[in-house]
Amino acid sequence: MKGYSQDLYILAFDHRGTITKGLLGVEGREPTAEESEKVTELKNIIFDGFLKAKESGITGGDPAILVDETFGLDVQQKAKEMGIKFAAPVEKSGQKVFDFEYGDQFGEKINEIGADFVKILVRWNPDDDEETRATQGSRIKELSDWLTENDKKFLLEFLVPATEEQLASVENDQARYDSEIRPMLAVKVVEEMRERGADPDIWKIEGLDTAEDCEKVAAAIKAGDRENVIAVVLGRGATDEKVNEWLRAGSSVEGYKGFAIGRSIFWNALKSFHEGEKSREEAVSEIAEKQIPGFGEIFRNIRLKTVGTSAIQSRACAVLAKGKYIFALPGSSGGVTDAWEGILKYQLDINHKPCNFVELFPRLKEK
Numbered sequence: 001m002k003g004y005s006q007d008l009y010i011l012a013f014d015h016r017g018t019i020t021k022g023l024l025g026v027e028g029r030e031p032t033a034e035e036s037e038k039v040t041e042l043k044n045i046i047f048d049g050f051l052k053a054k055e056s057g058i059t060g061g062d063p064a065i066l067v068d069e070t071f072g073l074d075v076q077q078k079a080k081e082m083g084i085k086f087a088a089p090v091e092k093s094g095q096k097v098f099d100f101e102y103g104d105q106f107g108e109k110i111n112e113i114g115a116d117f118v119k120i121l122v123r124w125n126p127d128d129d130e131e132t133r134a135t136q137g138s139r140i141k142e143l144s145d146w147l148t149e150n151d152k153k154f155l156l157e158f159l160v161p162a163t164e165e166q167l168a169s170v171e172n173d174q175a176r177y178d179s180e181i182r183p184m185l186a187v188k189v190v191e192e193m194r195e196r197g198a199d200p201d202i203w204k205i206e207g208l209d210t211a212e213d214c215e216k217v218a219a220a221i222k223a224g225d226r227e228n229v230i231a232v233v234l235g236r237g238a239t240d241e242k243v244n245e246w247l248r249a250g251s252s253v254e255g256y257k258g259f260a261i262g263r264s265i266f267w268n269a270l271k272s273f274h275e276g277e278k279s280r281e282e283a284v285s286e287i288a289e290k291q292i293p294g295f296g297e298i299f300r301n302i303r304l305k306t307v308g309t310s311a312i313q314s315r316a317c318a319v320l321a322k323g324k325y326i327f328a329l330p331g332s333s334g335g336v337t338d339a340w341e342g343i344l345k346y347q348l349d350i351n352h353k354p355c356n357f358v359e360l361f362p363r364l365k366e367k
Contacts, residue, residue, distance in 0.1 A: 003228025004153065004201050004257070007061025010232065012262035013046045014068040014119070016093040023274050039071040045273065045280060046266045047075045049287025054084075056288065061258055066119060066155075068093075069109075080114060087117035087155050090143070098122045098136045100143075107146055117202065118147055119155040126188040127163050133192065141197025148199060157204035157234060157260070158193070160185045182206065183213035190220040203231045204260050207238070207246025211253055218255030235261035244296060248312070251297035289319065295327070295343065302342040306334065325357060 019042060020026040024035050031039065047065065054063050064085035067075045070093075079086040090110060092101050098120060102109040110118055120143065122136055140156070147154045162177045166185075170176035186205060203221050208214050214231075221229050233250050235243045243264050250256035266287050273283040295318035303311035316339065318327045329339050350358040 001228060002148075002199060002201055002226055004230050005228065006257070008064060008202065008230070008232055008258035008260075009061045010064045010066050010087065010258070010260035011046070011050045011265065012066040012234070012260045013043060013072070013266060014066045014087075014089045015262065016068055016070055018263070019071075019270075023271060036071060040074065042270050042274070043067060043072040043075050045270065045283050046287060047072075047078065048284045049266065049269070052284060052288035064116070066117075066260060066262070069113060076113065076115070085116040087119045088113050088115035089119045089121065091120040091122075096123060097132055098139055100139070106143065107150070110147075110152065111150075117153045117155045118143075119157060119204070121157045121159070122193075123159050123161055124189050124193065125160055125163055125166075126185055126192060127166065133196075137193065137196030137198070140193060144197055144199045153202070154200040155202045155204055155260075156193070156198060156200035158189055159206060159236075160189055178206075179209045183208050183210075183216070186213075187216050187220045190217065194220075194224070199226075201229060203229070204234050205231050206236055207233045207243065208249055209245065211249050214250045214253040214256055218253050222255055229255075230257040231255055232258040232260045235259070235264040237263035237267065240264060244317075248297050248300060252301055298343055299329075299339055302338050303335065306338060 016039075019039050020031050020035065023042070024031065024038065026035055047067070050063070050065055062085055064087065065075070065079060066087040066089070067079075068089050069076060076086060076088065078084075088110075090101055090106050092099050100106045120140070122140065124133065124136060144154060146152075160182050162174070162181070166181055167174070167177055170180060186208070190203065203217075205217060208217065218231060221231055231250070233243075233246050233256065235246075238246075243259075243261060247259060269278065269283040269286040272278040272286075273280060278286070296314075296316050299316045300311045300314055303314055314330055314335070316327075316329050316335070318325065327339070327344065329336050346352045347357045349356060
């Protein structure tokens with residue numbers, strides 16, 4: 001059956017050129033053996049951050065990683081040994097037109113890697129020339145058909161880069177493009193890809209600013225007897241504030257069931273480690289000690305019933321830090337009451353099912 005039944009929380013670090021160029025300054029050539037080892041070391045730091053966060057407790061969904069074979073083969077192997085779900089990319093890195101990393105042998109490589117999800121990244125704009133869309137469409141269909149025949153889960157990530165004309169129409173303002181133009185284009189991209197044979201289980205989609213826009217995308221991915229297909233929000237290297245805005249928009253929409261975020265979580269930590277400003281342990285901790293997904297979104301949904309759309313201004317959140325839960329709540333008595341009555345009195349009750357924060361207390365300081 002097409003789709004995925006659980007919420008999915010993915011730490012995405014399949015970046016290749018982004019790290020070699022952005023951190024190591026490698027451009028216009030292949031990295032040396034020493035540089036490749038450095039990138040592998042960085043990937044292991046990210047993975048250790050994931051493990052530390054997982055040990056501290058991730059509730060409500062399936063924690064997973066997205067990591068490449070090129071620099072993260074040992075991480076993939078560790079994930080398999082530890083029973084951690086992982087996705088693996090099969091697209092060539094940094095290409096404007098999607099193509100297979102392994103050519104015609106992509107099926108053999110997929111079986112060899114043994115990932116839980118097979119991922120591709122595609123750049124697609126409905127205003128791209130027909131030849132480009134036809135080429136990408138046929139390749140996506142070839143992969144999609146193979147994955148269906150071989151009972152593999154398909155994770156399709158797409159970006160919608162603005163054309164010069166589209167950007168010019170909003171005075172070259174990327175933020176306006178993201179809020180005013182890209183949501184409509186995202187729906188068209190889903191429809192075009194599906195018409196050309198794309199049939200993923202999970203769509204990895206750039207964040208959208210409003211629940212209304214998310215609902216339109218959700219309707220497109222579920223059309224045609226695909227009710228179990230889900231969308232996860234990708235971070236695109238955005239700020240924590242922007243990523244949280246995108247997560248809030250999707251949190252109340254049926255069909256949006258998680259996220260696949262990478263640079264927004266690990267980039268600053270890796271950069272500081274690479275530049276000698278942080279130790280390895282400090283970088284791992286910075287990656288691990290992030291916000292608890294879902295708390296802020298649930299709180300704002302509860303407040304929506306009491307203060308209306310003013311709830312959108314709330315920055316309530318929860319984090320794990322140094323083995324402790326920290327809840328940041330509004331200063332108003334009403335906000336505190338809503339947080340307690342709607343969330344905390346249940347999550348701080350050992351008898352609350354199917355899960356609660358209390359049962360995770362013994363694990364918060366595990367190494």
